[in-house]
């Protein structure tokens with residue numbers, strides 16, 4: 001066994017949901033949870049369920065858990081614990097953080113977003129633009145779904161304050177050259193604001209190496225519970241006036257943006273999810289996912305049209321395709337009848353879908369994560385080849 005080989009039977013045995021006959025190829029919409037995540041959530045509610053700051057044991061344990069969750073988030077993202085922020089989901093956090101930044105913006109300031117983005121990284125800017133008379137500009141993609149960095153460069157001006165972009169596109173699986181985007185944004189004096197929701201289940205995130213100013217992700221996409229998680233560079237967070245209640249603590253700085261009581265039980269699940277990913281290891285995850293993706297690409301029937309890169313380079317194993325003459329919904333229903341779970345539609349990635357002429361009904365989307373098997377890929381391919 002090489003260092004990167006995955007113990008697939010061992011991995012799958014850890015997920016109660018995977019004992020069913022269903023092939024879960026719906027990971028881009030949210031992944032299944034290992035038993036340790038379920039246990040951690042249950043144990044918190046059984047043994048430590050309390051609010052923070054009390055003199056009694058359950059409250060003290062809750063304080064410790066919140067601290068542990070931030071320390072775990074910091075290890076997962078490559079930053080300091082104070083720079084991590086938990087919230088309901090990515091979208092809610094992005095509205096909150098963009099709004100706090102908005103207090104420093106002026107009429108006529110510009111925001112760049114991209115056609116590869118999920119609307120969770122577009123709509124917050126459009127709403128802010130509505131309120132503050134900002135200008136939001138859309139960076140184009142090429143026909144193959146790669147981001148057009150020349151267009152990005154052309155659209156940067158001295159008024160650009162934020163470049164919002166994804167590390168990986170949730171519709172097409174395309175990854176972006178984050179290092180180059182950050183470089184371009186910073187050279188123009190803009191913030192680099194990354195959506196890592198679709199990237200985080202597939203590759204390790206390192207905000208320090210990337211140099212991004214803000215980054216958001218969603219633990220429910222990487223084997224944890226329904227939660228959002230953000231990183232904000234410390235000096236940036238300190239420079240913003242947060243929307244918060246007055247008695248809530250100002251330190252650690254990230255907590256200024258965590259309004260109200262967090263879902264403590266989900267933080268316990270989050271810690272267990274990150275531990276789980278560490279136990280499997282990114283090398284094993286990446287190698288297995290690449291092999292699954294390659295098998296899908298090699299076997300895709302001729303009646304299917306893929307939208308996105310045709311090799312495993314520059315992408316994660318998320319595939320958008322259409323089947324000749326059958327609507328994406330009908331394909332998804334036919335697959336569901338065969339116990340294969342996939343998504344259909346635009347996945348809130350409406351700008352990319354529109355650019356490729358795929359609206360109104362979008363595509364079928366099959367997404368593989370490390371717990372999927374070659375047999376599941378083959379079942380999908382066989383079903384897609386059926387008349």
Ligand SMILES: Cc1ncc(COP(=O)(O)O)c(C=O)c1O
Pocket residue numbers: 028029088089090091092118120121166168169170195196197198217218227228
């Ligand atoms: C790339 C991407 N960004 C943002 C979101 C929104 O995440 P959340 O559901 O945590 O708000 C999603 C959800 O599918 C996504 O795939």
